[in-house]
Amino acid sequence: MKTDPLHAMTRFGLGAKPDQALPADPRGWLQAQITGADPVRFPPTLPTVSDGLILLAEQRRLKPPPGESLIEPLYRAETEAQLAVLIDAAAPFRERLVWFWANHFTVSVRQGAVRPIAGAFVREAIRPHVTGRFGDMLLAVMRHPAMLLYLDNADSVGPDSPAGQNGKRGLNENLARECMELHTISPAAGYTQADVTAFAAILTGWSVDRRDDSPGFVFRERAHQPGDKTLLGRSFPEGEAGGILALDMLATHPATYRHLAQKLALHFVSDAPSPATVARLAGVLAHSGGDLKAVSLALVALPEAWVPLTKFRTPFDLVIASARVFGLHDDPDPASHGRLAGMMASLGQPVWTAPLPNGWSDRAADWAGPEAMMARIDWSYRIAGRPIAGEPSDIALASLGPALRPETIDQMRHAGDRRDALTLMLTSPEFQRR
Amino acid sequence: MILTRRAALLGLGAAWSLGSASLAVAAPMEGAPRDQRFVVVMLRGALDGLSAVVPYGDRDLAGWRAPLLPAGVGQPGGMLDLGGFFGLHPALSGLHGLYEAGELLPVHAVAGGYRSRSHFEAQDYMESGTDHRLTSGWLNRVVGAMPRDPSQPDGDGLAVGLSMPLLLRGPAPVGAYAPAATQGPSPDLYARIAALNAQDRLTGPAIDHGLAARGFSSQLLGGGPAGIAGAGDRGKPNAFATLAQSAGHLLAAGQGPRIAALEIGGWDTHAAQKQRLTAPLSQLDSGLMALKDGLGGAWKDSVVLVMTEFGRTVRVNGTNGTDHGTATVAFLLGGRVAGGRVGGDWPGLSQSRLFENRDLAPTNDLRGLAKGVLATHLGLGPRALDAVFPDSRQISPVSGLIRA
Numbered sequence: 001m002k003t004d005p006l007h008a009m010t011r012f013g014l015g016a017k018p019d020q021a022l023p024a025d026p027r028g029w030l031q032a033q034i035t036g037a038d039p040v041r042f043p044p045t046l047p048t049v050s051d052g053l054i055l056l057a058e059q060r061r062l063k064p065p066p067g068e069s070l071i072e073p074l075y076r077a078e079t080e081a082q083l084a085v086l087i088d089a090a091a092p093f094r095e096r097l098v099w100f101w102a103n104h105f106t107v108s109v110r111q112g113a114v115r116p117i118a119g120a121f122v123r124e125a126i127r128p129h130v131t132g133r134f135g136d137m138l139l140a141v142m143r144h145p146a147m148l149l150y151l152d153n154a155d156s157v158g159p160d161s162p163a164g165q166n167g168k169r170g171l172n173e174n175l176a177r178e179c180m181e182l183h184t185i186s187p188a189a190g191y192t193q194a195d196v197t198a199f200a201a202i203l204t205g206w207s208v209d210r211r212d213d214s215p216g217f218v219f220r221e222r223a224h225q226p227g228d229k230t231l232l233g234r235s236f237p238e239g240e241a242g243g244i245l246a247l248d249m250l251a252t253h254p255a256t257y258r259h260l261a262q263k264l265a266l267h268f269v270s271d272a273p274s275p276a277t278v279a280r281l282a283g284v285l286a287h288s289g290g291d292l293k294a295v296s297l298a299l300v301a302l303p304e305a306w307v308p309l310t311k312f313r314t315p316f317d318l319v320i321a322s323a324r325v326f327g328l329h330d331d332p333d334p335a336s337h338g339r340l341a342g343m344m345a346s347l348g349q350p351v352w353t354a355p356l357p358n359g360w361s362d363r364a365a366d367w368a369g370p371e372a373m374m375a376r377i378d379w380s381y382r383i384a385g386r387p388i389a390g391e392p393s394d395i396a397l398a399s400l401g402p403a404l405r406p407e408t409i410d411q412m413r414h415a416g417d418r419r420d421a422l423t424l425m426l427t428s429p430e431f432q433r434r
Numbered sequence: 435m436i437l438t439r440r441a442a443l444l445g446l447g448a449a450w451s452l453g454s455a456s457l458a459v460a461a462p463m464e465g466a467p468r469d470q471r472f473v474v475v476m477l478r479g480a481l482d483g484l485s486a487v488v489p490y491g492d493r494d495l496a497g498w499r500a501p502l503l504p505a506g507v508g509q510p511g512g513m514l515d516l517g518g519f520f521g522l523h524p525a526l527s528g529l530h531g532l533y534e535a536g537e538l539l540p541v542h543a544v545a546g547g548y549r550s551r552s553h554f555e556a557q558d559y560m561e562s563g564t565d566h567r568l569t570s571g572w573l574n575r576v577v578g579a580m581p582r583d584p585s586q587p588d589g590d591g592l593a594v595g596l597s598m599p600l601l602l603r604g605p606a607p608v609g610a611y612a613p614a615a616t617q618g619p620s621p622d623l624y625a626r627i628a629a630l631n632a633q634d635r636l637t638g639p640a641i642d643h644g645l646a647a648r649g650f651s652s653q654l655l656g657g658g659p660a661g662i663a664g665a666g667d668r669g670k671p672n673a674f675a676t677l678a679q680s681a682g683h684l685l686a687a688g689q690g691p692r693i694a695a696l697e698i699g700g701w702d703t704h705a706a707q708k709q710r711l712t713a714p715l716s717q718l719d720s721g722l723m724a725l726k727d728g729l730g731g732a733w734k735d736s737v738v739l740v741m742t743e744f745g746r747t748v749r750v751n752g753t754n755g756t757d758h759g760t761a762t763v764a765f766l767l768g769g770r771v772a773g774g775r776v777g778g779d780w781p782g783l784s785q786s787r788l789f790e791n792r793d794l795a796p797t798n799d800l801r802g803l804a805k806g807v808l809a810t811h812l813g814l815g816p817r818a819l820d821a822v823f824p825d826s827r828q829i830s831p832v833s834g835l836i837r838a
Contacts, residue, residue, distance in 0.1 A: 312636065368636050370644035377627055377641070381619045411626055420623050427627045429634040 078119025158225025570604025682728015
């Protein structure tokens with residue numbers, strides 16, 4: 001199996017980094033990122049979910065005028081810190097997995113309460129588990145205030161619970177439905193509305209204590225629907241333990257493994273992965289009990305994952321890859337157009353702002369429309385106008401290696417200036433892919 | 435590259451980005467009255483003056499260019515009368531309103547002191563204010579001739595737009611501000627990007643459709659002869675008007691700059707001129723109205739000079755267009771302008787009167803026009819005027835342009 005180091009960096013990582021040495025053993029380089037510890041250390045000043053919830057309460061109490069928001073600086077600090085990690089990442093494969101799983105478990109700041117805690121959600125519920133057990137990640141996600149608020153479970157009340165007695169509040173199925181449909185077994189498992197309702201009842205009481213000194217997850221006994229519930233033919237006991245058992249069943253369900261395998265193959269192999277590829281990954285998940293380290297290593301071992309340029313870069317991928325190639329870092333000036341998050345937004349993929357709980361698409365067709373391509377071209381021209389060191393053709397060769405087409409390098413050499421040459425590289429079909 | 439120039443000059447630029455419609459603003463003055471505003475609008479690509487201000491009373495006109503003439507005064511969609519001999523192009527209705535208010539002064543048969551028919555040379559000469567290339571522009575020297583205002587935190591002025599035009603380049607400090615989100619590649623670069631993606635089944639068609647939606651023709655993309663779809667009214671809203679309004683607001687501010695330059699392309703009408711001239715003229719008209727709107731109360735203290743590098747042939751060419759010529763029209767407008775008439779000595783269009791048997795004869799010097807404004811409106815003395823337009827002592831400031 002041919003293992004090109006630049007392909008390893010673009011397919012599994014975040015793109016070439018011309019100022020870094022190419023890995024001599026691309027597969028070993030990727031494997032070491034998964035078997036080793038997470039090298040990333042965030043500044044301790046970044047807020048925990050509790051800090052975010054306190055600020056959220058203060059924001060709602062004080063109602064500061066626009067421009068003096070308590071939330072905005074926090075959100076910016078989070079996006080800048082988490083994007084900055086990507087530019088010089090020592091373990092870019094691990095970073096790609098973090099963003100893959102964060103998208104799998106989408107929380108979106110379109111729901112206002114999520115804004116101050118979306119970053120903490122990724123650092124607290126996703127990142128620690130990307131090479132751990134899927135079931136652990138699922139439990140961490142389902143207990144995290146960001147998910148409980150985003151999909152409304154925080155206010156879901158069992159109709160027969162003490163809190164539901166006055167009839168004013170009741171069940172909210174949102175999280176239960178999306179957890180089954182998007183996060184775990186998927187509709188392919190053939191569940192019914194009764195299953196969704198039962199799972200929602202199981203999850204009643206999984207809520208957020210916003211008044212505590214250290215606000216966070218709380219199981220509200222008073223809001224929990226009493227009695228046993230039947231989900232997918234299995235009975236689950238009343239109480240918090242019932243939810244934990246149900247989540248464990250969903251996390252280790254064969255349909256969940258197939259669903260996860262399909263999404264991983266879509267992300268790392270192609271927009272139309274073969275059934276054999278999906279079956280291979282699902283098998284690894286099944287045999288390992290949902291071990292995400294094992295399935296990540298299995299991805300590296302797939303020959304079809306080493307076929308170059310089969311994946312189209314999302315705006316997130318494109319911005320990060322371009323910043324890495326040019327050695328650009330986030331411009332902290334709020335008025336500048338140099339913010340990586342702002343670039344992603346201008347290309348249609350603002351950070352943690354997916355329109356729906358199914359997250360951002362992983363298919364080229366959803367990103368390569370005419371207006372989207374024009375936005376990419378115009379953005380490329382803007383970024384190519386920044387002060388960038390080095391000869392354009394050297395940059396292209398270092399970024400694309402064997403994927404660089406003769407016609408691209410030829411057009412670059414005939415460009416009238418550096419900016420045009422770099423724009424041609426960024427907008428070439430090979431750079432638009434990973 | 436001809437393709438680039440043609441595409442940009444035919445107004446595509448103005449339609450989809452600020453690429454060919456940019457704005458530069460400069461320098462207030464200390465000690466001098468802070469009320470007077472002066473704005474220069476450059477029409478890059480050579481406006482056909484005989485279409486913008488039509489000498490319909492000239493008996494030779496129809497013989498030269500009947501296919502290019504708008505409908506007559508008083509007819510539906512016809513010319514707007516300027517006193518019985520000249521008619522304003524119907525797309526310039528806003529300017530006609532200014533004429534009727536006595537605030538528009540078209541000056542005909544104007545040319546700079548150069549006789550080049552190359553866009554690139556002539557634009558540089560027009561901006562240098564000479565018949566050769568200088569490294570500074572005459573409007574920068576106007577800024578330099580005025581006392582500096584140390585209270586300006588951003589230095590002596592501000593340029594808004596993609597690039598600092600030569601007109602404003604030079605030793606006098608002029609700041610720059612470019613709205614980055616409005617920058618875009620040239621049509622030529624778009625075409626090369628499209629070519630590099632042409633074989634890609636995903637990005638190729640998407641880019642083709644994206645370019646088409648912005649008004650680029652397939653001929654442009656194919657790199658063939660630069661046949662351009664009439665695109666002036668498609669794509670983004672009038673970028674020139676947006677910039678012009680911003681310029682007005684900046685100039686109106688109490689501590690704002692007092693001198694600005696804007697530019698707009700779309701004038702190089704070698705083919706199908708009658709159809710293709712309407713969009714850029716409309717953009718110019720609405721842009722100048724937006725400038726007036728942005729200036730608000732400062733309009734009464736303002737003079738705007740609209741100029742282009744040269745005119746176009748009197749005869750229609752083989753593709754219902756016109757080729758590069760010599761004299762053309764210039765406009766002065768603003769609350770301080772002594773308008774409501776058409777200025778300049780009219781040379782006539784009889785064959786013997788044509789310059790080199792093809793162009794409207796240059797009987798009025800652009801520098802004299804500018805000097806007349808600078809002397810009366812901004813109070814520049816003879817020595818300063820000599821510095822602004824070197825070697826032009828023989829060109830006297832035109833008098834009577836500014837209201838007493």
